[in-house]
Amino acid sequence: MVEQTKEQAVIATLKERKDRYVSGQELATGASVSRAAIWKQIESLRAKGYVIEASPRRGYRLVSSPDLLIPEELAALIRTETIGLRVVHRKEVDSTNNLAKELAEKGAPEGTVVIAEEQTAGRGRLERSWASPRGGIWLSVILRPPLAPLGATRFTLLAAVAAAKAIETLGITPEIKWPNDVLIEGRKVCGILLELSAQADRIEHLVIGFGINANITQRDIPVEARERATSLAGVLGREIARAPFVATLFSVFEQEYRRLLAGDWEGVLSDWIQRCNMVNKHIVLDTFQGVEEGVFAGVDDFGAIRLRQADGEVQTFAAGDVTVKA
Amino acid sequence: MVEQTKEQAVIATLKERKDRYVSGQELATGASVSRAAIWKQIESLRAKGYVIEASPRRGYRLVSSPDLLIPEELAALIRTETIGLRVVHRKEVDSTNNLAKELAEKGAPEGTVVIAEEQTAGRGRLERSWASPRGGIWLSVILRPPLAPLGATRFTLLAAVAAAKAIETLGITPEIKWPNDVLIEGRKVCGILLELSAQADRIEHLVIGFGINANITQRDIPVEARERATSLAGVLGREIARAPFVATLFSVFEQEYRRLLAGDWEGVLSDWIQRCNMVNKHIVLDTFQGVEEGVFAGVDDFGAIRLRQADGEVQTFAAGDVTVKA
Numbered sequence: 211m212v213e214q215t216k217e218q219a220v221i222a223t224l225k226e227r228k229d230r231y232v233s234g235q236e237l238a239t240g241a242s243v244s245r246a247a248i249w250k251q252i253e254s255l256r257a258k259g260y261v262i263e264a265s266p267r268r269g270y271r272l273v274s275s276p277d278l279l280i281p282e283e284l285a286a287l288i289r290t291e292t293i294g295l296r297v298v299h300r301k302e303v304d305s306t307n308n309l310a311k312e313l314a315e316k317g318a319p320e321g322t323v324v325i326a327e328e329q330t331a332g333r334g335r336l337e338r339s340w341a342s343p344r345g346g347i348w349l350s351v352i353l354r355p356p357l358a359p360l361g362a363t364r365f366t367l368l369a370a371v372a373a374a375k376a377i378e379t380l381g382i383t384p385e386i387k388w389p390n391d392v393l394i395e396g397r398k399v400c401g402i403l404l405e406l407s408a409q410a411d412r413i414e415h416l417v418i419g420f421g422i423n424a425n426i427t428q429r430d431i432p433v434e435a436r437e438r439a440t441s442l443a444g445v446l447g448r449e450i451a452r453a454p455f456v457a458t459l460f461s462v463f464e465q466e467y468r469r470l471l472a473g474d475w476e477g478v479l480s481d482w483i484q485r486c487n488m489v490n491k492h493i494v495l496d497t498f499q500g501v502e503e504g505v506f507a508g509v510d511d512f513g514a515i516r517l518r519q520a521d522g523e524v525q526t527f528a529a530g531d532v533t534v535k536a
Numbered sequence: 537m538v539e540q541t542k543e544q545a546v547i548a549t550l551k552e553r554k555d556r557y558v559s560g561q562e563l564a565t566g567a568s569v570s571r572a573a574i575w576k577q578i579e580s581l582r583a584k585g586y587v588i589e590a591s592p593r594r595g596y597r598l599v600s601s602p603d604l605l606i607p608e609e610l611a612a613l614i615r616t617e618t619i620g621l622r623v624v625h626r627k628e629v630d631s632t633n634n635l636a637k638e639l640a641e642k643g644a645p646e647g648t649v650v651i652a653e654e655q656t657a658g659r660g661r662l663e664r665s666w667a668s669p670r671g672g673i674w675l676s677v678i679l680r681p682p683l684a685p686l687g688a689t690r691f692t693l694l695a696a697v698a699a700a701k702a703i704e705t706l707g708i709t710p711e712i713k714w715p716n717d718v719l720i721e722g723r724k725v726c727g728i729l730l731e732l733s734a735q736a737d738r739i740e741h742l743v744i745g746f747g748i749n750a751n752i753t754q755r756d757i758p759v760e761a762r763e764r765a766t767s768l769a770g771v772l773g774r775e776i777a778r779a780p781f782v783a784t785l786f787s788v789f790e791q792e793y794r795r796l797l798a799g800d801w802e803g804v805l806s807d808w809i810q811r812c813n814m815v816n817k818h819i820v821l822d823t824f825q826g827v828e829e830g831v832f833a834g835v836d837d838f839g840a841i842r843l844r845q846a847d848g849e850v851q852t853f854a855a856g857d858v859t860v861k862a
Contacts, residue, residue: 335735358854359685359732360838366736389736403735406685409661410692410715410730410839411855512686513736528684529737 216241218285220251221260224272225286231268258282279325279347279456287457292321293351293467294460300324304331307403307419310350314407314415320354325456332421334401336531341432345425345443347452351463353416355471359408362416363513363528364478366390368470369402369418371481372463379458382445385487388506388515388532393487397440399423420459425449475511483508492535493517497527503535542567544611546577547586550598551612557594584608605651605673605782613783618647619677619793620786626650630657633729633745636676640733640741646680651782658747660727662857667758671751671769673778677789679742681797685734688742689839689854690804692716694796695728695744697807698789705784708771711813714832714841714858719813723766725749746785751775801837809834818861819843823853829861 214222219241223232238245252262252270259276275283281297288294296319303309303326310324326349329342342348353365370390377384377392377399384400385393392400403419423431423441431439443449470478483489488506495502495517504517507524514528540548545567549558564571578588578596585602601609607623614620622645629635629652636650652675655668668674679691696716703710703718703725710726711719718726729745749757749767757765769775796804809815814832821828821843830843833850840854 335737359688359734360854362685362734363736405733405735405740407733408685408688408731410689410732411661414731528686 214285216243217251217254218282221255221282222286224270228272231265231271233269237270278327279452283453284457287454288460289457290460290464293464294321294323296322298324300326302326302328302330305329305333306348306350307333307405307417310352310417311405314352314417318352320352322352323349325349334403340401340421342421343426343430347422347424347456350417350419353418355413355416357413358411359406359413360512362406362413364470364475365416365418366402366404367482367513368466368478371478372459372466373400373402373420374485375462376455376459380442380446380450386482386485387487389513394440394445397438399440399442424452488534494533494535495527495530497530502527540611542569543577543580544608547581547608548612550596554598557591557597559595563596604653605778609779610783613780614786615783616786616790619790620647620649622648624650626652628652628654628656631655631659632674632676633659633731633743636678636743637731640678640743644678646678648678649675651675660729666727666747668747669752669756673748673750673782676743676745679744681739681742683739684737685732685739688732688739690796690801691742691744692728692730693808693839694792694804697804698785698792699726699728699746700811701788702781702785706768706772706776712808712811713813715839720766720771723764725766725768750778814860820859820861821853821856823856828853
């Protein structure tokens with residue numbers, strides 16, 4: 211569980227008593243600060259977007275909370291033991307992966323998550339840019355698995371499984387396109403970008419970035435990508451509560467991560483295959499050294515794609531851009 | 537070939553005429569600067585350790601050059617097309633790999649090399665520290681191979697082959713211990729540390745650090761490592777000329793690198809095996825999850841070690857610390 215800061219303790223109490231006044235003394239006791247110091251926490255919370263009424267006699271009352279993925283909003287919802295226990299929040303950042311990599315280089319522990327309300331230079335696979343306006347969920351998780359870098363590609367498939375399972379809790383049935391795009395009705399709702407730093411025989415850190423089109427409209431998506439993209443709000447016809455969704459993503463992700471570390475790659479892979487939209491489909495793969503075609507024949511132990519080609523031979527490709535033909 | 541700076545052109549001319557005076561006018565013409573600007577180049581060269589005599593009538597004369605691996609000393613010796621075309625030199629740095637990683641993150645091109653006269657926090661594999669006093673060769677090469685990270689471990693073997701071949705040009709016969717220690721008569725003369733930054737399907741950059749005990753004495757080596765370490769000067773009974781040796785290392789390394797990119801992993805591997813001190817030997821491998829024993833049975837396609845165990849079965853291990861028994 212997350213260890214609460216004093217501010218988080220204050221906001222937790224105010225939320226519990228939603229719409230009612232709480233005395234300054236009670237808040238002070240709950241947060242283990244002096245009665246006189248409470249105003250400082252209140253001011254700091256207001257600066258973050260919380261609307262808090264103060265009455266000299268009755269104390270403080272929470273009027274509204276900001277729709278931000280800040281630790282104050284997440285802390286009470288998080289049920290994990292590692293993932294998300296430290297959240298670094300920014301209103302704006304070039305790319306959450308960039309900041310996460312920087313923090314990881316400086317020694318940020320496993321499970322640290324960087325979340326931004328907006329990315330000014332969001333990145334996807336294959337050097338593609340990724341539109342990241344307000345309303346989406348842009349976050350990067352730092353992992354330090356005790357593994358050789360050989361195993362790193364497995365984490366891209368794992369991340370796609372976690373994102374898909376989190377989306378399923380909203381009552382939606384997503385699909386996965388190799389290696390790690392999550393689609394709804396054929397349109398991309400979530401992209402994943404894994405970056406790793408390693409020595410030859412061990413991973414130093416992994417950074418797994420999730421870009422989830424949550425509460426964004428088709429208009430927020432660049433024209434050229436609009437046809438191929440969708441959002442959770444667009445599919446559901448209503449905005450989602452982002453903070454609980456993020457807490458769910460952390461839980462599901464932690465479960466899958468533990469499973470992989472415990473040696474159950476087969477289990478992760480089977481969950482991936484179950485959601486994969488390519489089974490028995492004819493695939494066109496642009497490997498950037500040429501175009502390959504064939505029938506999807508699963509993935510190998512490292513997450514590389516296998517295609518059964520016209521001559522019956524099965525070939526394996528580590529990288530490329532997939533189009534599902536039929 | 538290296539494109540010369542003006543300073544490098546001046547020093548090249550002075551070196552050519554070693555012991556003789558060169559007129560300021562001639563130096564100016566050679567370096568494409570004005571006659572009046574030559575004194576600035578001379579002052580800057582003096583600051584780097586060059587001893588240059590000036591005579592109002594006769595011009596300038598080079599008395600001695602510093603024993604430093606600076607671009608001015610290397611430029612004329614380098615015969616490569618990529619490796620070492622940009623050299624970043626420091627008198628002291630925490631670790632050349634650290635600085636190289638930093639430069640690589642900022643976009644330093646393939647072939648950039650970081651060289652330091654001294655490392656204050658030199659690092660080896662397995663979190664070990666690496667004594668790096670003056671006189672040694674401490675350098676890190678930045679590569680950007682268009683490959684999936686799966687292939688990265690091959691570069692550790694490749695680097696060991698390059699270091700061994702460079703040492704062979706001195707008339708010494710080194711051996712390689714898995715994965716990439718270079719030994720002379722059983723004692724370590726060169727260590728290699730590979731670090732990589734990657735996405736799931738492609739390497740962003742590799743940093744390959746070489747730590748070569750060149751002109752250092754047994755006294756420079758920490759007591760606890762003295763028995764297991766040696767130096768080129770110690771073996772030869774004289775100091776080596778470091779700059780030409782580094783230029784040779786760049787050439788050999790570039791050859792091996794091209795060979796791997798051209799698809800000849802088998803060739804690199806065969807050169808590695810030829811120099812390997814473990815063929816048919818009984819090996820003890822500390823995998824950090826337990827100790828394994830067996831007869832060395834080569835390495836796999838990713839550079840992992842294969843051991844034939846007592847029951848006849850061959851097992852493969854990606855990481856570990858090897859002791860050769862007999």
